[in-house]
Structure formats: C-alpha cells, structure tokens
Amino acid sequence: PEDVINTELQYLIKWKGWSHIHNTWESEQSLKDQKVKGIKKLENFIKKDEDIKYWKEHTTPEDVINTELQYLIKWKGWSHIHNTWESEQSLKDQKVKGIKKLENFIKKDEDIKYWKEHTTPED
Structure with missing residues (x-):
C-alpha cells in the first residue's frame, strides 16, 4: 500500500x-x-x-501431559547453561553426589509447609 x-x-x-x-x-x-x-x-x-x-x-509449553516435581540442578564445575531439570528419583538412580543436600532441602521445605499448615490462626 x-x-x-x-x-x-x-x-x-x-x-x-x-x-x-x-x-x-x-x-x-x-x-x-x-x-x-x-x-x-x-x-x-x-x-x-x-x-x-x-x-x-x-519456553512456553504447548501442552501439559504429566506433572512431576523436578528440581533445577546447577552441576558443580559446569556453567549455568548446563543446568538441568531432574526428578528426585532420577538423581537417586544416578547416585548423584550431593543428593543429601537435596534431601535436606526437601525435608526443610516439608517442615516449612507443615509449620504453615499448623500455625494458622483460629477464628
């Protein structure tokens, strides 16, 4: 035109x-x-x-087929572009060093959720 x-x-x-x-x-x-x-x-x-x-x-999903909790892992000695999303089970299966850190993180997260659920003010 x-x-x-x-x-x-x-x-x-x-x-x-x-x-x-x-x-x-x-x-x-x-x-x-x-x-x-x-x-x-x-x-x-x-x-x-x-x-x-x-x-x-x-990075926008087209469709969600299944849901599974995954953790973004920064691998020691590798740059951030090599970060990967891994399930807890996958890390255990691979016998990844540092899995204890993840387990402690999960436990801490569960403790926080439990505390929040059980400390709500009553009416």
Whole structure:
C-alpha cells in the first residue's frame, strides 16, 4: 500500500567521552559505515536480544501431559547453561553426589509447609 512508511531499527548510542546530551539514534548500518569502535558491543547486544526472543518463544509449553516435581540442578564445575531439570528419583538412580543436600532441602521445605499448615490462626 501507498501509506506504508519504511522504517529501520535504530539504537540510542551513548558516545564515549561525550555527555548524554550528545546521544544519537543510529542504525546498525550507519554505525558500520562510520566504522565506529565498539561495533562488537552492538552485535553482542543484538545477539542477546535475539536469544531472549528465542528463549521466550521456545519456553512456553504447548501442552501439559504429566506433572512431576523436578528440581533445577546447577552441576558443580559446569556453567549455568548446563543446568538441568531432574526428578528426585532420577538423581537417586544416578547416585548423584550431593543428593543429601537435596534431601535436606526437601525435608526443610516439608517442615516449612507443615509449620504453615499448623500455625494458622483460629477464628
């Protein structure tokens, strides 16, 4: 249609050594054309933004088939991207070191639930 306005994605740039009053809106291409230092920062920002969009799109369940309590496990010596969701039984079956920590956590959580259920004020 004739009334469609072409737009381009622009980023608000804070220039090093200049105050915020000198910030400018720039497209990725204009920054590349100017051969500015720090273009890698913009590329990293864009990639991170795309990763967040991908994460949001792919972490919404389509259907829930079964429910089972699972724990998000941070594995010692591994970065957070290697975290996994594991059931208590799965961890026991794998004879995971540190299962005692999980059992203590579960016991503590159960104790808190029990305390909350049995300390409600009476009418």
